Amino acid sequence: xxxxxxxxxxxxxxxxxxxxxxxxxxxxxxxxxxxxxxxxxxxxxxxxxxxxxxxxxxxxxxxxxxxxxxxxxxxxxxxxxxxxxxxxxxxxxxxxxxxxxxxxxxxxxxxxxxxxxxxxxxxxxxxxxxxxxxxxxxxxxxxxxxxxxxxxxxxxxxxxxxxxxxxxxxxxxxxxxxxxxxxxxxxxxxxxxxxxxxxxx
Numbered sequence: 001x002x003x004x005x006x007x008x009x010x011x012x013x014x015x016x017x018x019x020x021x022x023x024x025x026x027x028x029x030x031x032x033x034x035x036x037x038x039x040x041x042x043x044x045x046x047x048x049x050x051x052x053x054x055x056x057x058x059x060x061x062x063x064x065x066x067x068x069x070x071x072x073x074x075x076x077x078x079x080x081x082x083x084x085x086x087x088x089x090x091x092x093x094x095x096x097x098x099x100x101x102x103x104x105x106x107x108x109x110x111x112x113x114x115x116x117x118x119x120x121x122x123x124x125x126x127x128x129x130x131x132x133x134x135x136x137x138x139x140x141x142x143x144x145x146x147x148x149x150x151x152x153x154x155x156x157x158x159x160x161x162x163x164x165x166x167x168x169x170x171x172x173x174x175x176x177x178x179x180x181x182x183x184x185x186x187x188x189x190x191x192x193x194x195x196x197x198x199x200x201x
Contacts, residue, residue: 001193002101002109002155004136005143011176012086016040017187018180022195029151031081037190038084038180048173050074051093052159056167059121059160061102064148074157076175078150085149086176090142091134093170096163098131102156109199121160131160139172147193 003009012018017037020027024034054060067073078085091099100119103109108119110130120126137144146155161167 001147001152001195002103002199003145003194004110004132005145008088008141008143009145011045011088011174012040012043012084012178012191014040014042017183017190018084018193019186019190020193020195021198023197027195027197029081029149032149033182034195036182037186039183040084041179041181043179044177046175046177048074048076048175049170050173051168051170052097053166053168054159054161056161056164059158061156061158064146064155064157074173076173077148077152078177081150082179082181083150084147084178084180086178087146087148088142088174088176089132089144089146090137090139090172090174091132091169092139092172093134094161094163094167095134096161096167097169098127098133098160098162099169099171100131100158100160102158103196103199104153105156109196121158127160127162139170142172142174153196 017039019037020032020034062072064074064076066075066077111118119129132144
């Protein structure tokens with residue numbers, strides 16, 4: 001569901017296929033069938049931008065889920081079972097702003113296996129474990145891709161100002177709204193969408 005690429009990935013197109021891989025009923029909502037091909041029937045692209053300014057050593061946590069509280073929620077989950085959001089995320093402005101992904105809450109999926117190296121924003125070393133930055137996923141070449149589904153476990157963005165003064169961060173989302181439908185025959189080519197159990201290894 002979450003992946004960082006060395007260059008901007010291609011978005012899904014109609015008549016392409018996806019297959020969800022992971023633990024059924026745990027990694028995905030109960031209406032998703034693991035290891036079953038889904039055809040992309042149609043797509044539509046929507047862009048969405050949010051900007052934030054806050055002081056040095058401050059953090060803010062926002063959910064990608066839906067809620068009328070726009071201050072703390074991005075509202076980037078579909079509301080129907082036959083919709084898949086494919087989201088490319090790009091950043092611009094301050095190079096000192098760090099974005100960490102939590103999935104689920106308080107869980108950082110991008111970590112090493114060492115018990116001594118976990119994301120901890122209070123430490124100069126541990127706050128530099130796998131943050132998304134302007135360099136890693138710039139706005140004009142977004143490399144972070146996230147898939148969301150209705151009723152899935154919340155994904156969070158934790159923003160941290162690692163600079164000496166007030167900093168601004170703008171997050172640009174390209175949302176590819178895909179209508180999907182399960183089919184019986186496995187195609188020769190398809191995209192794998194991995195659940196949390198696979199992402200964490």
